[in-house]
Amino acid sequence: MAVTLRDVADRAGVSRSAVSRTFTEGASVSAKTRAKVEKAATELGYSPNAIASSLTTGRTKLIGLVSNNFHNPLFLEVFDLFTRGLQDRGLRPLLVNLSHETDPANSVRMLRQYSVDGVIVASSTLPPSFAEAFRDAGVPVVHSFGRYTTSPHVHVVGIDNIACGRMAAEALIARGHRSVAFLGGPETATSTQDRERGFLDALSSHPEIQVSVSYASAYSFDAGRAEMMRLLQGTPAEAYFCGDDVLSIGVLSAISDARLRVPDDIGIIGLNDMEMARWENINLTTIRQPVAQIIGASIDLVVETIQHPDRHPETRLFPCRVIERGTLRPVPR
Amino acid sequence: MAVTLRDVADRAGVSRSAVSRTFTEGASVSAKTRAKVEKAATELGYSPNAIASSLTTGRTKLIGLVSNNFHNPLFLEVFDLFTRGLQDRGLRPLLVNLSHETDPANSVRMLRQYSVDGVIVASSTLPPSFAEAFRDAGVPVVHSFGRYTTSPHVHVVGIDNIACGRMAAEALIARGHRSVAFLGGPETATSTQDRERGFLDALSSHPEIQVSVSYASAYSFDAGRAEMMRLLQGTPAEAYFCGDDVLSIGVLSAISDARLRVPDDIGIIGLNDMEMARWENINLTTIRQPVAQIIGASIDLVVETIQHPDRHPETRLFPCRVIERGTLRPVPR
DNA sequence: ATTCATTTTGCAACCGGTTGCAAAAAGAAT
DNA sequence: ATTCTTTTTGCAACCGGTTGCAAAATGAAT
Structure with a gap:
């Protein structure tokens, strides 16, 4: 069915080694045999079998x-x-x-x-x-x-997730927010832990700012929305650093349902800068990876x-x- | 380095064939040798090499x-x-x-x-x-x-893209729209052509409804937004069937920028029902694939x-x- | 215990390539 | 033309498996 090295060798009138070598970078073949082989190969539509060669070279690519x-x-x-x-x-x-x-x-x-x-x-x-x-x-x-x-x-x-958390905190501090919060992904996710750490760390030198922390059950729209709806039952912070962009969009959805305005009533900063963050009807301030x-x-x-x-x-x-x-x-x- | 069939065979004191057969569905091996082989295999941490076996079986999976x-x-x-x-x-x-x-x-x-x-x-x-x-x-x-x-x-x-186009048209007709439009993806995409065809076909029996057609340059947010902005310079239709959901979201963004309301001023129906179509702040009526x-x-x-x-x-x-x-x-x- | 049918096993060839090695060919030097 | 060096070539073994086939082992039947 498929054309093999042997077919090419037969047609070109050379050994199988010769064919193998013409297709191997840096192997020793004369210009003459290389030409013969290449001619036969294109005539037959041959291309070497990566699987077979991996067996001896030990490289599958x-x-x-x-x-x-x-x-x-x-x-x-x-x-x-x-x-x-x-x-x-x-x-x-x-x-x-x-x-x-x-x-x-x-x-x-x-x-x-x-x-x-x-x-x-x-x-x-x-x-x-x-x-x-x-x-x-x-x-x-x-x-x-x-x-x-x-x-x-x-x-x-x-x-550096810790640095990102710090960066988010600084962005919120620079805007003069008096109460800020971290709304992370699942508490078990390593990224959540580090981002929280950086965030809290930067805020530790600003005791005048009120800080709170909560977690969404997943890095998902629904989880972000659900968690923000819960937070909106109490007194929300002025601004939130959200675990990632998808979470942020869920959060934005909850805020808009509550007839609050962004960024006037609540500010949001996400993380990732996924493609749709820049879509005009989302227009999410975020930290770009x-x-x-x-x-x-x-x-x-x-x-x-x-x-x-x-x-x-x-x-x-x-x-x-x-x-x-x-x-x-x-x-x- | 890696443990091979031969290693297992040696350790189990059987032939290589025996090992091969214990790992081959429906091959003939006695319970006794199978046990010996499996013991040796687990001791050595052997698992068969799919690449090598594909060479003879002709199946790589x-x-x-x-x-x-x-x-x-x-x-x-x-x-x-x-x-x-x-x-x-x-x-x-x-x-x-x-x-x-x-x-x-x-x-x-x-x-x-x-x-x-x-x-x-x-x-x-x-x-x-x-x-x-x-x-x-x-x-x-x-x-x-x-x-x-x-x-x-x-x-x-x-x-059936033609049927989808028809379905979209019927949805718009049922809502009593007097002017409707198809806003397709690239004119060369096969899906665009078929969807347009079905759409126009269903509307051909409703001569009282005004129909227009235009194309976005890609199935993308930006292209949808750009095309709708262009359309909004003239007199837009009452409702649009958009090439797909991403396009639709771009279109929605342009409409909201123009301070028009959806669905009161302009109606939109998309196609795909991608995950984010149901997100509350998008909430896109669409045709589910x-x-x-x-x-x-x-x-x-x-x-x-x-x-x-x-x-x-x-x-x-x-x-x-x-x-x-x-x-x-x-x-x- | 012998015969016969059935199952299990190992041998050896093969899948489609690569590569060390020695022989053959080509080229350089005298 | 001869010798020596360098390049090119083919042979054969190998990579890690599979499988047809015949021999060996097992089991059933007499």
Whole structure:
């Protein structure tokens, strides 16, 4: 059925090695045989079988892309950039959807069966142990959008969530708010913990500002909306730093239902800057994650790790910045 | 490094065939040797190499998932369902991002190099010829969200876009609108053409209703917004059927900027029912595509095609229905 | 205990490539 | 023309599995 190396060799009148070598970068073939082989190959429509060659070279050029964020619109951009970035480097993404899975063992097995060259765990909610399971299995791995740790056991690329929390706090302080709040995602998510920490940390030097904290049950519209509706039964803070953009939009929806105005009655700052945050009817002030840089660095790092498996685990964090839109009042004066 | 079949065989004191057979469904192994092998396998942490076995079986259990829709939030749901659905059947999705590519040859080559068992082309904008290129290369293929044709050359699963256009028209007629319009996506997209056709067809029996047609330059927020802003310079129709939900949201944004109210001044009906359409601050009346059914059927069909490669090309279309929310006034009486 | 049918097992070839090695060919130097 | 060096080539083994086939083992029947 499919045309193989042997067919090409026969047609070109050379050995199978010769054919293999013409398709192998830097192998020794004379111009003459290369020409013969290439002619035969195009005539037959041959293209080498990556699977078969991986068997001897030990390289499949497959990269496992593991994620559990299939409900955050930011991740559509993430998948877009990852798949394009990998393709551009001649790598192919093998997607693993972790939606309900929490045990890494299964994913590890699945990806080892396909001898992936490396794995990228793209998630801001998975614990570090998840990526570590791959490293323990001897698979080069990078945790994208992962959590910063001082002595990482595994490569991490992402943002400094603590610094982001601080940045959000400073944005609210600069606007002269007297009472502010953190409305996080699930308390167990590593990103929530760090963002809260940074937020509270920055506010600790401003005892005159009243601070409160609460958590939505998920990084989702509904959870954000539900939590804000609950908060609106009491006395809400003047401004909220929300766990992420989707949550923020749920919060905005609850506020608008309560006939309160943003930013006059309540200010909101999100985190991510997903594509729809800039849509005019959302117009969310938020902290932008440099997604493209994170993804570029993640791919670079996994490629480097494939080449040098024993490199020290490294953490690469990229700076975020506040994107001013319409859900936070302007800084006075 | 990795533990192979041979290691297990040595440890269990049996032949390599015996090991292979214990891991092969329906092969002949006695309970005794199976036990020995399984013991050795778990002790060594062995799991069979799918890549290697594919070489002889001719089955990789890889499915190419080809798409160019990385900016439509609906497709995050689509990827979620596809990856989960494939995983549940023991198949692995190999993602190909077509963002700028228009020539199928490249994708075909990429996926043939990995000997994928089948391909799912998930796109409402790609022409039928794209999927056909895979069929011509002898790869089982299903075009998901593809266009209906009376004599398809390739399996198609999706919705009847013409019927949807008609359904939208009927929804507007039932509400007593005197002037209605179709605001499509790019004129070249197959889905746009069909939806327009159905829409105009249903209205042809209502000569008293004024009808107009225009196109946004893409299925995107910005394009929808821009086109509606243009339309608002003249006299807009009473109600619009928009190419899809993202477009609709752009349109809503333009309308709200013009200080017009929805649905009182202008009614909007979208198509897709993506997750955020139900968000309370969007609350879009739209036509729901049964995404889960389409995806389930697509996977079924590609699996069947792998088993029976010569099956006649088939078109499976699923019915849509109007989801009433807040952007279209209620049916009178 | 013998015969026959059935199941289990290992051998060896194969899947589609790659690669170390030694032989053959080409090129350079005398 | 001869010798030496360098490049090119094919052989054969191997990557990690599968599978047809015949031999060996098991079980049933007499």
